[in-house]
Amino acid sequence: MPRIDPLPRSALPQYEDIFQGMVDSIGYVPNSFLTMARDPLLIKAVGALSDAAWYPKTVSEPVRRLVTFAFSQFSGVGYSAAHCACGAPELGLPMEKILAIHDYESSSLFDEAERAILRLCRHAARIPSEVTDADVNALKQHFDTPQLMFIVTLICYMAFLNKWNDIVGTTLEAVPDAWAREHLQPVGWRPAD
Amino acid sequence: MARLAPLNRADLPHLAEVLDEIEQDHGYVPNSFLTLARDPALLDANHALAHALWYGQRIAPEVRQLVAFGFSLCNGAMYSAAHTAAPGADTPLPLEVLRGVRDAETSPVYSEQQRALLRLCRAAARFPSEVKDNHLAALRTWFDDQQLVQIVGLIAWHAFLNTWNGIWNTRLEDKPRAFAQASLAGSGWHGQAHQ
Numbered sequence: 001m002p003r004i005d006p007l008p009r010s011a012l013p014q015y016e017d018i019f020q021g022m023v024d025s026i027g028y029v030p031n032s033f034l035t036m037a038r039d040p041l042l043i044k045a046v047g048a049l050s051d052a053a054w055y056p057k058t059v060s061e062p063v064r065r066l067v068t069f070a071f072s073q074f075s076g077v078g079y080s081a082a083h084c085a086c087g088a089p090e091l092g093l094p095m096e097k098i099l100a101i102h103d104y105e106s107s108s109l110f111d112e113a114e115r116a117i118l119r120l121c122r123h124a125a126r127i128p129s130e131v132t133d134a135d136v137n138a139l140k141q142h143f144d145t146p147q148l149m150f151i152v153t154l155i156c157y158m159a160f161l162n163k164w165n166d167i168v169g170t171t172l173e174a175v176p177d178a179w180a181r182e183h184l185q186p187v188g189w190r191p192a193d
Numbered sequence: 194m195a196r197l198a199p200l201n202r203a204d205l206p207h208l209a210e211v212l213d214e215i216e217q218d219h220g221y222v223p224n225s226f227l228t229l230a231r232d233p234a235l236l237d238a239n240h241a242l243a244h245a246l247w248y249g250q251r252i253a254p255e256v257r258q259l260v261a262f263g264f265s266l267c268n269g270a271m272y273s274a275a276h277t278a279a280p281g282a283d284t285p286l287p288l289e290v291l292r293g294v295r296d297a298e299t300s301p302v303y304s305e306q307q308r309a310l311l312r313l314c315r316a317a318a319r320f321p322s323e324v325k326d327n328h329l330a331a332l333r334t335w336f337d338d339q340q341l342v343q344i345v346g347l348i349a350w351h352a353f354l355n356t357w358n359g360i361w362n363t364r365l366e367d368k369p370r371a372f373a374q375a376s377l378a379g380s381g382w383h384g385q386a387h388q
Contacts, residue, residue: 003329004341039342045241049353052234076321120360127320128269129359136196136360149197149231152360156353163352166322167313167329167345 003169006034014040018047025055026087032079032161032170046160053157058150059143062092063117067154069093070101070118074125077162078189079172082180084158099186113142117151124155194388197361199227208233211240218248218282224363225272225354242350247283252336252343256310258286260347263294263311266380267318270355272365272387275373277351292380306335310344317348362386 009019009029015037019029037043059067065088072080089095097114100107104118116138123130139148164170172180172192180189202212202222208230216222229236247257258277265273277284278291289302297303297311309331316323332341357363365373365387373382 003326004338004345036342036346038338039245039346041241041245042342042346045238045245048234048238048241052232052238124356124360125320127318129356131360131362133194133196133362145197145231152197152357153232153235155360156356159356160349160353163317164345164349167317167324167348169324169326 001169002031002035002171003167004035004038006031006170007037009034012037015043015047018043026083028173028175030083030170031173032165032168035168035170036164049157049160053153056150059147059154060092062088063151064154065091065093066097066114067117067121067151068158069098070104070121071125071155071158072162073101073187073189074122075159075162076125077166078180078192079165079170080158080162081189082172082176082184085184086176086179095183098183101187113139116142120151121155124159195224195228195362195364197228197231197363199224199363200230202227205230208236211236214240215243218243219276219279220281221366221368223276224366225358228361228363229357239354242346242353246343246346246350252340254283254285256306256344257347258284259290259307259310260314260344261351262286262291263314264318264348264351265355266294266382267315268352268355269318270351270359271373271382271384272358272363273351273355274382275365275369275377275384278377278382279369279372288376292377295381309334313344314348358387364388 012034022029022033033043033046036046065084069081069084069088072084085098088098097109100109104110104115110118120131120135120139123132123135139151143151177191181191205212212222212226215226226236226239229239262274262277265277290307293300293302294311297308313324313328313332316325316328329341332344336344365384370384374384
């Protein structure tokens with residue numbers, strides 16, 4: 001049960017454009033945004049953050065899904081991990097990579113660019129941060145500055161959402177919940193209590 | 194050393210309005226905003242978050258500062274911890290409240306409300322998270338849903354900023370570094386990174 005209740009979508013016609021954009025992108029409106037919508041300035045700001053950090057095509061769709069799923073998974077935030085993995089195979093991130101996420105250093109499924117991404121995600125998810133110069137320098141071998149900035153922006157965007165959903169105890173929606181129950185349990189994902 | 198160079202403010206006349214407002218609040222422009230400025234839409238989004246969560250009076254400035262500082266310090270994010278402790282337009286907490294965060298449960302300096310806020314900050318900064326129902330339930334003694342949204346939003350925004358500055362190892366500016374070194378002894382703050 002969430003610790004702060006979301007508002008019903010029908011009570012928020014003023015945000016319908018934002019919500020429809022989410023439906024077009026991922027197929028449902030996350031409850032997290034229906035809780036943020038309690039504060040008009042906050043939902044507007046998070047909408048601006050989403051425009052800057054989620055929608056641009058600076059990296060390929062599989063890389064976007066790899067970064068956001070891995071950082072959430074390594075952070076132990078099942079809500080966002082389910083969101084970011086659900087639908088990812090259809091967008092080009094193979095299910096085999098999702099299932100091998102914890103074996104990225106040794107699995108032959110990943111190339112060096114992906115390993116560098118996953119190392120950054122893993123180290124950025126630790127508290128305190130364990131990111132090193134070597135982590136960032138490794139990414140510079142594979143990505144230009146705008147791409148690297150965007151990868152970091154994706155991680156930070158998920159840091160925001162992960163923390164929000166972890167504290168609020170947001171209820172996972174039916175679509176990603178069913179998908180994660182079927183597919184994500186082998187990587188340690190568990191349904192919420 | 195920083196892993197992403199901040200831009201030169203003089204080269205950003207198109208962002209002058211945003212950066213001037215940040216300077217009025219802090220007394221300087223943090224390097225974090227000059228790296229965010231590499232993507233103007235990202236800087237604008239953070240400016241919008243500042244207006245939603247930091248400026249204004251929807252929650253008391255003392256609550257805002259305690260949450261932002263307490264979460265950043267517990268999160269090991271010394272760049273943001275120094276920023277949120279250093280004197281500025283919206284940082285009214287006395288030094289003894291900033292210094293004693295680690296002893297808040299027993300120190301007479303803290304009110305029950307401040308202890309409840311710091312309990313949430315500490316639990317949210319654990320890996321993995323230790324946030325439980327009782328953390329938010331306790332805060333309902335003093336805060337309604339609208340204010341809780343602000344408090345959680347502040348923590349989430351600082352998770353963004355902490356992560357940004359942790360990955361880039363953003364250089365802490367001289368003014369907040371000098372303040373933190375002189376004033377935060379014993380709080381757990383250290384200046385090993387962000388040189």
